[in-house]
Amino acid sequence: MPAKPAVMADAIRVLSMDAVHHAKSGHQGAPMGLADVATVLWTKFLKYDAAKPDWADRDRFVLSAGHASMLIYSLLHLTGFKAVTMDQIKNFRQWGSKTPGHPEYGHTPGVETTTGPLGQGIATAVGMAMAERHLNARFGDDLVDHRTWVIAGDGCLMEGVSHEAISIAGRFKLNKLTVLFDDNNTTIDGAATISETGDQMARFKAAGWAVKAVDGHNHGKIAAALRWATKQDRPTMIACHTHILKGAGPKEGDVHGHGYSLFDEEATLARKAMGWTAEPFVVPDDILKSWRRAGKRGAKARKAWEKRLEGAEDEADFTRAMKGDIPKSAFKGLEAHIAHLIAEPVSNATRVHSGAALAALTPAIPEMVGGSADLTGSNNTYVKGMVPFDAPDYAGRYVHYGVREHGMAAAMNGMALHGGVIPYSGTFLAFADYSRAAIRLGALMGVRVIHVMTHDSIGLGEDGPTHQPVEHLASLRAMPNLLVFRPADAVEAAECWRAALEHKTTPSVMALSRQKVPVARKEAASENLSARGAYELAPAIGKAKVTIFSSGSEIGVALAARDQLQAEGVGTRVVSTPCWELFDQQDGAYQAQVIGDAPVRVAVEAAVRFGWERFIGESGAFVGMTGFGASAPFERLYKEFGITPEAVAAAARAKLA
Ligand SMILES: Cc1ncc(C[n+]2csc(CCOP(=O)(O)OP(=O)(O)O)c2C)c(N)n1
Numbered sequence: 297m298p299a300k301p302a303v304m305a306d307a308i309r310v311l312s313m314d315a316v317h318h319a320k321s322g323h324q325g326a327p328m329g330l331a332d333v334a335t336v337l338w339t340k341f342l343k344y345d346a347a348k349p350d351w352a353d354r355d356r357f358v359l360s361a362g363h364a365s366m367l368i369y370s371l372l373h374l375t376g377f378k379a380v381t382m383d384q385i386k387n388f389r390q391w392g393s394k395t396p397g398h399p400e401y402g403h404t405p406g407v408e409t410t411t412g413p414l415g416q417g418i419a420t421a422v423g424m425a426m427a428e429r430h431l432n433a434r435f436g437d438d439l440v441d442h443r444t445w446v447i448a449g450d451g452c453l454m455e456g457v458s459h460e461a462i463s464i465a466g467r468f469k470l471n472k473l474t475v476l477f478d479d480n481n482t483t484i485d486g487a488a489t490i491s492e493t494g495d496q497m498a499r500f501k502a503a504g505w506a507v508k509a510v511d512g513h514n515h516g517k518i519a520a521a522l523r524w525a526t527k528q529d530r531p532t533m534i535a536c537h538t539h540i541l542k543g544a545g546p547k548e549g550d551v552h553g554h555g556y557s558l559f560d561e562e563a564t565l566a567r568k569a570m571g572w573t574a575e576p577f578v579v580p581d582d583i584l585k586s587w588r589r590a591g592k593r594g595a596k597a598r599k600a601w602e603k604r605l606e607g608a609e610d611e612a613d614f615t616r617a618m619k620g621d622i623p624k625s626a627f628k629g630l631e632a633h634i635a636h637l638i639a640e641p642v643s644n645a646t647r648v649h650s651g652a653a654l655a656a657l658t659p660a661i662p663e664m665v666g667g668s669a670d671l672t673g674s675n676n677t678y679v680k681g682m683v684p685f686d687a688p689d690y691a692g693r694y695v696h697y698g699v700r701e702h703g704m705a706a707a708m709n710g711m712a713l714h715g716g717v718i719p720y721s722g723t724f725l726a727f728a729d730y731s732r733a734a735i736r737l738g739a740l741m742g743v744r745v746i747h748v749m750t751h752d753s754i755g756l757g758e759d760g761p762t763h764q765p766v767e768h769l770a771s772l773r774a775m776p777n778l779l780v781f782r783p784a785d786a787v788e789a790a791e792c793w794r795a796a797l798e799h800k801t802t803p804s805v806m807a808l809s810r811q812k813v814p815v816a817r818k819e820a821a822s823e824n825l826s827a828r829g830a831y832e833l834a835p836a837i838g839k840a841k842v843t844i845f846s847s848g849s850e851i852g853v854a855l856a857a858r859d860q861l862q863a864e865g866v867g868t869r870v871v872s873t874p875c876w877e878l879f880d881q882q883d884g885a886y887q888a889q890v891i892g893d894a895p896v897r898v899a900v901e902a903a904v905r906f907g908w909e910r911f912i913g914e915s916g917a918f919v920g921m922t923g924f925g926a927s928a929p930f931e932r933l934y935k936e937f938g939i940t941p942e943a944v945a946a947a948a949r950a951k952l953a
């Protein structure tokens with residue numbers, strides 16, 4: 297006999313209790329409260345096949361309330377995702393397990409995105425829903441037609457990023473997106489109302505969503521609400537009234553239940569009340585069978601989809617795009633562009649050079665979807681001919697994200713996670729701090745997202761210190777698995793774009809100047825020199841006594857300083873360092889050769905020194921910023937802050953003496 301849905305939900309509760317109890321760590325409150333909502337969703341609505349976690353047309357499920365990880369681990373185990381065995385449930389939160397504290401993408405099959413930093417899940421899901429609509433427009437209903445479901449708690453909706461995400465979803469009428477709000481009036485400090493009395497439903501409605509409230513423990517009503525959600529012409533939010541720790545006797549609904557772990561006797565009573573007689577970590581056969589059946593519900597649809605894909609005209613293109621492979625001839629246009637730049641050098645701002653590289657790339661790589669946080673003209677992210685992404689057809693490849701850097705960065709993560717899209721978009725480098733939480737999660741997950749960050753130093757001039765990044769390069773370079781590119785001219789900009797695109801599992805930042813910079817690369821190269829991370833741009837004439845290391849807009853300063861020193865007979869070489877992280881990946885011999893053995897090392901960058909020891913050692917000299925900038929034309933700023941060829945040459949001379 298099939299198990300009753302309420303009993304199936306109890307299986308989630310008991311597994312969550314067992315795992316948290318065993319690990320002596322974790323959260324059982326939210327998984328127990330959400331068990332009913334999740335059971336209805338995963339047994340009746342969610343389109344998936346546990347045997348094929350990577351089926352491209354599956355619905356995406358995002359547990360934005362990442363602390364409730366035992367909810368998703370229970371679901372994955374119960375429905376039959378192979379990787380999540382009962383042993384893994386027993387190993388919850390332990391070293392090497394597939395069941396880490398918070399759900400981690402790439403670690404556990406079935407986990408679509410890493411969550412834990414509250415608000416990120418819902419914002420990432422918006423990007424997934426955007427990618428789905430866009431690919432639906434590109435490949436049609438036969439290949440792409442699925443929903444994105446999110447479970448978000450009070451915490452996710454308190455986070456500012458949720459506001460950006462909700463607005464983006466509402467504006468673009470992402471009707472395949474549903475947020476299930478775990479409306480349990482509980483956060484860590486106690487009742488949610490101690491810090492939030494806003495009307496969440498009114499808030500979503502105001503942003504263009506359809507909203508509904510439901511008793512989150514009534515399976516029939518939950519099912520009706522989910523069905524309603526699938527019929528709306530806009531994104532949907534269902535406020536599910538739930539009790540945290542549902543099923544835990546006197547503790548049920550306790551506003552201090554967030555991280556509460558039931559004591560042995562409380563757990564025993566809870567099991568008794570549920571009529572659950574099995575030992576810990578044992579799910580009775582009939583219940584498990586019913587869950588496994590639910591996990592196979594989508595198999596038929598999946599097979600039918602595979603058949604459709606086999607016969608589809610777009611099969612190869614679709615498969616390639618979803619794998620994240622770039623078209624074979626993707627870089628032909630870019631190579632021609634570089635050859636042209638060598639023949640006819642162009643001096644301009646590196647943001648303009650980046651725009652020129654994009655013009656050579658976006659027609660050749662249909663997966664590239666660009667955008668900007670309301671700085672399109674400044675970021676040079678728009679390529680002529682691109683159509684805005686918008687309802688109802690969603691075929692456009694340029695997203696007007698609005699002034700929403702954090703939401704934009706998270707949405708880009710979601711697009712990349714969905715697959716079939718290579719997102720890039722722009723803002724000012726100083727505002728990387730607004731995007732940072734999402735950049736970090738992207739780096740942790742290993743997704744190819746390209747953050748164009750223009751106005752990358754005091755060189756932006758008159759807008760002043762609020763807009764002038766000084767510590768941002770250092771702080772971004774400190775982040776693991778993030779490539780921070782700072783090209784010096786048009787050729788380097790093109791090379792950096794290529795390197796960023798060729799790194800499938802690493803996000804990139806393109807730090808670009810607002811101001812015009814001189815041409816650095818005048819000769820054709822036999823390889824992508826920027827992809828080496830650092831390379832000798834100008835050799836010393838005679839024996840090298842000085843090496844000047846620099847990046848981006850200060851390469852011009854370095855080259856001019858070299859001229860001055862060489863005129864005095866001091867052999868000086870210049871090393872360009874467009875991407876430190878890629879340089880770190882080179883072999884030791886290459887690194888040693890680039891660093892060289894000139895006795896004096898100087899670095900110049902219009903930013904703080906932090907990290908430059910990597911190139912100049914402890915005894916090198918640094919010419920750059922020591923504090924915030926100021927408002928003035930950029931030529932004056934470079935002079936006032938002493939970032940000049942004269943200052944660099946003087947620093948070298950002082951070390952030579
Ligand atoms: C950005 C961020 N800030 C703080 C936390 C720490 N934290 C984890 S859960 C939580 C409160 C969660 O409340 P809610 O989402 O309502 O979950 P519930 O207590 O209902 O399970 C906080 C503050 C976090 N994970 N992420």
Ligand SMILES: [Mg+2]
Binds near residue numbers: 449478479480
């Ligand atoms: Mg809550």
